[in-house]
Amino acid sequence: MLGRNYIKVLYIDLTTRKIKIERREDLMEYIGGSGVAMKLFSELVKIDQDPLDPDQPIIFAIGPMNTIFPVVTKTAAVFRSPLTGNLGESHAGGRLAMAMRFSGYDAVVITGRASSPVYIAITEGSVDIKEAGFIWGERVERTGKVLRDRETHIGSGKRSIIRIGKAGEKMIRFAGVNVDTYRHFGRLGLGAVFGSKRLKAIVIGGNRSYPILKPKEYNKVYNKIHKIATESGAMKKYHEIGTPINVVPLNEAGGLPTKNLTQTKFELANEIDGVSFAEDLLLRKLSCSGCPTGCIHIGLLRIEYGPGYKTKFTGVGYDYELIFALGSMIGVGDKKGVLRLIDAVEEYGLDAMSTGVILAWITEMFKKGLLTEDQLGLKVDFGDTEAYLEIIANIVKRPNTFYRDVGMGLAKLAEKYGGKDFAMVLGKHEMTGYHTGYGAMIGQSVGARHSHLDNAGYALDQTMDKLDKREMVRKLIEEEIDRCMLTSLHICLFARKIYGDKELVCEALDSIGIKATPKSLTDMGEKVWRLKNEMKKKMGFDFRELRFPKRFFETKSLNGILDTDTAKEIVDIYVKEGGL
Amino acid sequence: MPKVLRAVKMDQCIACMGCMLTCARVRYQSFSVERSAIRVRTAGGFQSQMIADICMGCDPPPCAEVCMSGALTPRAGGGVKFNRDACFACEKCVAACPVGVITMDNELHIPIICVECGSCARHCPYECLEMVEVETKDYVKEEERMARDVEEEKNAG
Numbered sequence: 001m002l003g004r005n006y007i008k009v010l011y012i013d014l015t016t017r018k019i020k021i022e023r024r025e026d027l028m029e030y031i032g033g034s035g036v037a038m039k040l041f042s043e044l045v046k047i048d049q050d051p052l053d054p055d056q057p058i059i060f061a062i063g064p065m066n067t068i069f070p071v072v073t074k075t076a077a078v079f080r081s082p083l084t085g086n087l088g089e090s091h092a093g094g095r096l097a098m099a100m101r102f103s104g105y106d107a108v109v110i111t112g113r114a115s116s117p118v119y120i121a122i123t124e125g126s127v128d129i130k131e132a133g134f135i136w137g138e139r140v141e142r143t144g145k146v147l148r149d150r151e152t153h154i155g156s157g158k159r160s161i162i163r164i165g166k167a168g169e170k171m172i173r174f175a176g177v178n179v180d181t182y183r184h185f186g187r188l189g190l191g192a193v194f195g196s197k198r199l200k201a202i203v204i205g206g207n208r209s210y211p212i213l214k215p216k217e218y219n220k221v222y223n224k225i226h227k228i229a230t231e232s233g234a235m236k237k238y239h240e241i242g243t244p245i246n247v248v249p250l251n252e253a254g255g256l257p258t259k260n261l262t263q264t265k266f267e268l269a270n271e272i273d274g275v276s277f278a279e280d281l282l283l284r285k286l287s288c289s290g291c292p293t294g295c296i297h298i299g300l301l302r303i304e305y306g307p308g309y310k311t312k313f314t315g316v317g318y319d320y321e322l323i324f325a326l327g328s329m330i331g332v333g334d335k336k337g338v339l340r341l342i343d344a345v346e347e348y349g350l351d352a353m354s355t356g357v358i359l360a361w362i363t364e365m366f367k368k369g370l371l372t373e374d375q376l377g378l379k380v381d382f383g384d385t386e387a388y389l390e391i392i393a394n395i396v397k398r399p400n401t402f403y404r405d406v407g408m409g410l411a412k413l414a415e416k417y418g419g420k421d422f423a424m425v426l427g428k429h430e431m432t433g434y435h436t437g438y439g440a441m442i443g444q445s446v447g448a449r450h451s452h453l454d455n456a457g458y459a460l461d462q463t464m465d466k467l468d469k470r471e472m473v474r475k476l477i478e479e480e481i482d483r484c485m486l487t488s489l490h491i492c493l494f495a496r497k498i499y500g501d502k503e504l505v506c507e508a509l510d511s512i513g514i515k516a517t518p519k520s521l522t523d524m525g526e527k528v529w530r531l532k533n534e535m536k537k538k539m540g541f542d543f544r545e546l547r548f549p550k551r552f553f554e555t556k557s558l559n560g561i562l563d564t565d566t567a568k569e570i571v572d573i574y575v576k577e578g579g580l
Numbered sequence: 581m582p583k584v585l586r587a588v589k590m591d592q593c594i595a596c597m598g599c600m601l602t603c604a605r606v607r608y609q610s611f612s613v614e615r616s617a618i619r620v621r622t623a624g625g626f627q628s629q630m631i632a633d634i635c636m637g638c639d640p641p642p643c644a645e646v647c648m649s650g651a652l653t654p655r656a657g658g659g660v661k662f663n664r665d666a667c668f669a670c671e672k673c674v675a676a677c678p679v680g681v682i683t684m685d686n687e688l689h690i691p692i693i694c695v696e697c698g699s700c701a702r703h704c705p706y707e708c709l710e711m712v713e714v715e716t717k718d719y720v721k722e723e724e725r726m727a728r729d730v731e732e733e734k735n736a737g
Binding site: 002067068070098101102141144145148155156157158180181182207208209210211212215218219222226230284285286287288289290291292293294296314315 | 595597598600604605606608609613621627
């Protein structure tokens with residue numbers, strides 16, 4: 001795609017252990033990232049088969065601007081979600097996009113199931129499927145260490161190592177894939193799909209170089225963007241305190257989901273706020289390759305593991321969503337507790353958000369007497385970090401039927417055990433950290449991935465003066481289309497203030513030989529959005545079947561108490577306005 | 581006195597790789613992390629600290645000493661100047677580099693070698709890299725200078 005008029009796709013079949021390389025000119029209209037991955041998914045998905053069937057594809061794709069423009073750092077992963085049974089799409093930063101860029105592949109497709117555990121090593125001249133029995137069962141971090149020592153030919157600093165932990169191996173439906181230690185394809189269960197293919201890890205990288213065809217134009221626009229990224233304050237929020245800067249303001253406004261959303265204000269919010277983390281525990285910041293921001297905040301977790309001050313330490317990445325899920329949502333109001341829980345989730349390779357929301361439901365079920373101590377193996381109450389650590393270990397160990405069922409995700413779990421009214425899922429996906437109003441609730445329900453990042457409804461709740469249903473729907477659709485465009489170029493959504501300027505995006509694309517207009521970019525975004533919705537329908541999604549747990553209407557949101565009829569009405573308008 | 585590159589505060593590095601991408605972009609009009617005279621890497625994953633492999637700006641430079649074609653010549657302040665047209669890709673400089681940071685580019689048929697231009701330092705968002713003046717490492721010159729100092733002191737005394 002860089003300096004050439006096709007998308008280079010690498011297909012790997014783990015069953016036959018054969019590969020195929022295609023140069024696809026027809027994919028250029030989808031530009032890259034989400035768009036290209038979605039198109040390939042539409043060609044390859046098996047509608048009638050289970051998401052964990054060996055024939056289902058995993059698709060990774062980057063866009064034309066990745067790595068060579070500041071803050072264009074993400075890779076899209078598209079798959080069929082074993083958690084929702086529907087569209088699975090997740091985005092990750094780290095080094096992966098850079099590693100793919102210099103390996104020469106714009107997209108990588110993996111199908112099949114290996115006869116025994118394997119990892120894949122990809123570089124510009126080779127694709128090797130190697131035995132991974134010796135690391136099957138290993139923790140995420142240790143797996144990275146072992147592979148770093150084995151796969152030295154690409155060179156340190158230029159490889160990306162993505163891998164699953166035990167959660168993925170056991171096909172827990174909300175297992176993620178860890179990317180280069182601190183980033184993740186977290187949501188919707190890509191880890192379980194890896195597990196179903198007996199794929200432990202992918203090591204990718206390369207030393208390809210590409211000539212800059214128009215150095216004068218390119219350097220001009222590069223420097224312009226670099227200046228905005230480093231000097232304008234556009235990235236300040238993410239760089240300084242980071243996303244956890246939201247904890248206190250959201251709490252004060254009454255939108256922070258707390259104790260399974262029985263509250264939207266948490267009495268200990270100040271303790272787990274971004275400022276508090278930064279002042280007490282911030283160890284360092286890191287960035288994804290090709291981004292000058294440094295938004296990855298690493299906190300110091302110091303553990304006294306024995307008498308006589310036997311002490312060890314580790315660095316744990318934290319962000320707003322993790323502090324919500326493994327903090328306020330389960331009533332844990334101390335930073336160390338939050339970091340210990342994040343660390344546990346990292347070790348097994350679980351999605352932090354889904355795990356936290358499930359823990360919250362378990363706690364309430366137990367308190368109401370709907371789950372027994374026998375089933376859980378312990379007693380639990382909100383704020384009990386020790387109990388939560390044990391439950392997380394059990395989710396992966398699966399000692400009994402209950403814990404095996406937990407592995408299916410909260411929607412299925414509540415169907416079997418009850419408590420649906422307070423099982424906080426939207427579109428079968430565990431909720432995100434905002435009870436701000438209709439924007440957040442409906443946004444996640446109607447968004448193609450059922451992610452708060454599809455259309456940022458939570459932001460609408462905080463900026464719209466008063467509820468105008470039609471206006472809200474219009475803005476949700478507009479934002480999602482815009483984001484489909486951004487994630488096809490695979491610009492990090494944190495940089496949407498910079499690249500929200502479509503003229504600038506066109507200038508950047510022009511400097512690397514790609515012609516686009518603001519209109520053509522929006523059209524492309526819409527096309528991708530429509531394709532996603534079309535695929536969802538084929539896989540059985542129906543807007544009319546959307547249900548909202550009662551709890552959403554019982555607990556006051558940032559915009560007051562919500563009501564079911566209004567929610568249903570907004571969904572109806574959405575379907576009509578979107579022509580879906 | 582001309583300055584040379586020093587990786588002075590790598591403990592502030594966020595691993596953005598901006599320096600490597602800049603070297604490739606500015607010096608070689610390329611998108612690349614391979615075509616870069618500076619190499620940033622971890623010492624064992626992101627849980628460890630970052631390391632930069634850079635030209636030491638030697639004075640006198642061993643790479644220039646072994647260069648037969650005159651492509652590499654000593655640069656005032658340390659390090660080398662590189663004349664691309666004179667280079668015939670003999671690779672002697674690669675072997676001569678005491679810290680092993682010179683690599684051959686098999687496509688361009690030239691060594692990827694630092695010329696102390698400072699572009700990487702200018703694009704480092706966290707001031708990990710800096711262009712600094714260094715005292716000469718040439719012990720002959722240094723001894724001459726010390727001798728001069730002693731002489732001057734004597735005269736002054």
